[in-house]
Amino acid sequence: MELMLQQLINAVSLGSIYALVALGVAIVFSILRLANFAHGELMTVAGYTLYATLLAGVHWLLAAVAAIAASVIAALLLERVAYRRLRSANPLTLLITSFAVSVALQSLFLLFFGARPKGIELPAFVDAGFRIGQLRVQWLDVFIIVITGLIVLSLHLFLKKTVIGLALRSAADDFRTTRLMGIKANAVVVGAFMLSGALAGIAALFYFATVPNVVPSSGFEPMLKGFIACVIGGLGSLPAAVVGGFLLAFLEVGSDAILSNSLSPYLDAIVFGIAIILLRWRPGGLFGVRMTEDLRV
Amino acid sequence: MSSLGNQKDSSASPANPAAEVILRATGLAVAYGAVEAVRNLDLEVAAGEIVVLLGANGAGKSSMLNAIVGLSPRVGGSITFEGHDITRKSTEMIVRSGISLVPEGRRLFSNMTVRENLRLGGAALGLAEFEREFERLHDLFPILRKRADSQAGLLSGGEQQQVAIARALVGRPRLLLLDEPSLGLAPIIVNRVFEIIEELRRRKVTILLVEQNAERALKIADRGYVMSNGVVEAAGRAADLQTSAIENAYLGTAGA
Ligand SMILES: Nc1ncnc2c1ncn2[C@@H]1O[C@H](COP(=O)(O)OP(=O)(O)OP(=O)(O)O)[C@@H](O)[C@H]1O
Ligand SMILES: [Mg+2]
Numbered sequence: 001m002e003l004m005l006q007q008l009i010n011a012v013s014l015g016s017i018y019a020l021v022a023l024g025v026a027i028v029f030s031i032l033r034l035a036n037f038a039h040g041e042l043m044t045v046a047g048y049t050l051y052a053t054l055l056a057g058v059h060w061l062l063a064a065v066a067a068i069a070a071s072v073i074a075a076l077l078l079e080r081v082a083y084r085r086l087r088s089a090n091p092l093t094l095l096i097t098s099f100a101v102s103v104a105l106q107s108l109f110l111l112f113f114g115a116r117p118k119g120i121e122l123p124a125f126v127d128a129g130f131r132i133g134q135l136r137v138q139w140l141d142v143f144i145i146v147i148t149g150l151i152v153l154s155l156h157l158f159l160k161k162t163v164i165g166l167a168l169r170s171a172a173d174d175f176r177t178t179r180l181m182g183i184k185a186n187a188v189v190v191g192a193f194m195l196s197g198a199l200a201g202i203a204a205l206f207y208f209a210t211v212p213n214v215v216p217s218s219g220f221e222p223m224l225k226g227f228i229a230c231v232i233g234g235l236g237s238l239p240a241a242v243v244g245g246f247l248l249a250f251l252e253v254g255s256d257a258i259l260s261n262s263l264s265p266y267l268d269a270i271v272f273g274i275a276i277i278l279l280r281w282r283p284g285g286l287f288g289v290r291m292t293e294d295l296r297v
Numbered sequence: 298m299s300s301l302g303n304q305k306d307s308s309a310s311p312a313n314p315a316a317e318v319i320l321r322a323t324g325l326a327v328a329y330g331a332v333e334a335v336r337n338l339d340l341e342v343a344a345g346e347i348v349v350l351l352g353a354n355g356a357g358k359s360s361m362l363n364a365i366v367g368l369s370p371r372v373g374g375s376i377t378f379e380g381h382d383i384t385r386k387s388t389e390m391i392v393r394s395g396i397s398l399v400p401e402g403r404r405l406f407s408n409m410t411v412r413e414n415l416r417l418g419g420a421a422l423g424l425a426e427f428e429r430e431f432e433r434l435h436d437l438f439p440i441l442r443k444r445a446d447s448q449a450g451l452l453s454g455g456e457q458q459q460v461a462i463a464r465a466l467v468g469r470p471r472l473l474l475l476d477e478p479s480l481g482l483a484p485i486i487v488n489r490v491f492e493i494i495e496e497l498r499r500r501k502v503t504i505l506l507v508e509q510n511a512e513r514a515l516k517i518a519d520r521g522y523v524m525s526n527g528v529v530e531a532a533g534r535a536a537d538l539q540t541s542a543i544e545n546a547y548l549g550t551a552g553a
Contacts, residue, residue: 163420166413170406176368177404181417182392182468 002134003257011253012246013141016148017206019245021226022233023155024199026241029230030172031192033091037098038078039226040219041105042071042197046204047214048109051118060123068201075197079189087189102223109216117213126209144206151202152242155195159238164191172236232275234285243287248275316343319379319503320365320396320472326373327360327527334360336527338374342472347494347504349514349535352524358507359401361524362474365505366391366398378472393421397470401477401507403461407450411441411460414449418464430467437496438463455486462493466502473497475506479513491517 053063159165233244327335363369508514
């Protein structure tokens with residue numbers, strides 16, 4: 001029973017991280033039909049910022065803010081420098097560009113920080129926890145789950161209640177008509193990248209609190225998981241991204257619990273296999289949405 | 298065609314010479330790659346007028362309306378609105394300067410509510426101002442009150458068209474472009490749409506209307522242009538544009 005609960009907490013906590021990554025990926029995808037593989041590098045930027053600031057003795061709260069700010073700025077730079085000219089390019093060009101940007105950023109990290117892992121000096125409370133009977137709960141998991149809940153809720157309200165939020169939704173549905181409302185295309189795209197960057201930054205905080213060292217390729221794995229979560233849920237839909245994130249985490253934690261130790265190195269392969277079977281059954285994802293083709297901005 | 302050729306010069310200008318021309322397109326050309334949709338088109342709309350743009354399928358009417366708001370690829374000519382050159386402005390800047398388009402096929406944001414659709418139409422307004430404008434539209438569009446929180450995609454075609462027109466009006470444009478507002482609607486609903494246009498006319502909204510229903514459109518319009526294969530075949534006061542001329546444009550050259 002305790003073990004089950006323990007696994008449940010693990011799954012929800014991991015699912016929270018995946019959901020945040022998936023949301024960041026989905027926001028940009030829904031509006032530009034751009035699969036931004038460099039989303040992982042936004043997380044890496046936050047990771048290195050966390051490493052550098054904590055090393056310099058900055059208070060962890062400030063370091064966290066700096067890390068989020070760094071990935072927001074990186075996201076805005078990406079949009080301005082790499083993607084803006086290509087907004088009306090064909091999907092394949094976008095895909096290749098995004099892949100190239102991801103690789104280029106990793107090389108840049110390698111140049112600046114080297115290949116060796118940089119250990120992040122986490123504050124002590126990260127390891128602290130409490131017990132309920134046999135169950136040991138880490139405060140970190142509580143934080144991750146509660147804060148993710150608050151973020152998803154405020155994102156929902158933002159998209160429902162503010163004009164810029166409504167514009168983000170309508171642009172995902174029909175960009176041309178959104179511009180006919182007098183809404184600036186650039187404002188919508190920049191807004192989407194800002195949100196995406198902030199979500200990458202927050203996800204990075206949680207991710208590096210559980211895996212406390214950074215290498216140039218750190219962002220790759222969570223980015224991949226975020227994309228898979230999006231695809232499982234249904235690319236382009238934000239609620240689907242959240243559900244997909246939690247589903248993927250439950251699949252992972254569940255498989256890990258059920259499989260014998262000898263199989264655990266193959267965990268990713270098994271989970272991705274299940275995801276592929278799921279997609280054969282529902283190619284559009286569980287909550288697949290209709291995609292309008294005219295994306296020309 | 299020859300009898301109409303000379304009409305063009307004398308009547309392509311506003312019905313009421315005293316009224317100020319607010320929209321003027323000169324030598325406008327639109328092309329999609331090799332497809333020339335609009336060629337060398339001159340068009341004027343004066344304040345308070347209803348001008349109708351007629352023509353067969355593929356004549357270039359939508360291309361023309363879209364060109365005004367910068368949505369279709371213009372390859373020549375110029376457009377001024379209230380004396381300002383808007384030829385190279387972005388769609389959003391043109392809309393913000395006071396022109397609103399109700400696109401062909403309505404194009405509501407179908408998974409958003411009626412109210413959310415209108416909020417986007419009035420995106421430039423503050424919340425309080427928006428609420429006032431929203432209220433103000435209720436008498437013309439009772440549907441707004443009844444279905445404010447319904448998902449727009451679930452409304453009937455006629456209801457959607459009303460929401461689309463309301464969405465274009467909420468930002469208080471000084472020129473309204475309507476692209477085939479009666480398309481695909483049942484006759485009784487078409488009546489309702491024309492009633493709305495007439496009411497807008499009473500309220501001094503300037504309208505450039507694209508319609509397939511030539512007879513009805515000419516009844517409410519001040520002036521008209523008949524397009525065929527991307528050029529203006531005839532232009533003049535609505536009353537003077539004989540049905541025969543229009544039939545010519547629809548069935549003659551346009552059929553080729
Ligand atoms: N996006 C586009 N790409 C290529 N060609 C286009 C495009 N839009 C319109 N055309 C072509 O331009 C010409 C004019 O089309 P347009 O839609 O302006 O006509 P229309 O008068 O509005 O017709 P309808 O009554 O059917 O709405 C047509 O030959 C059409 O095929
Ligand atoms: Mg048309």
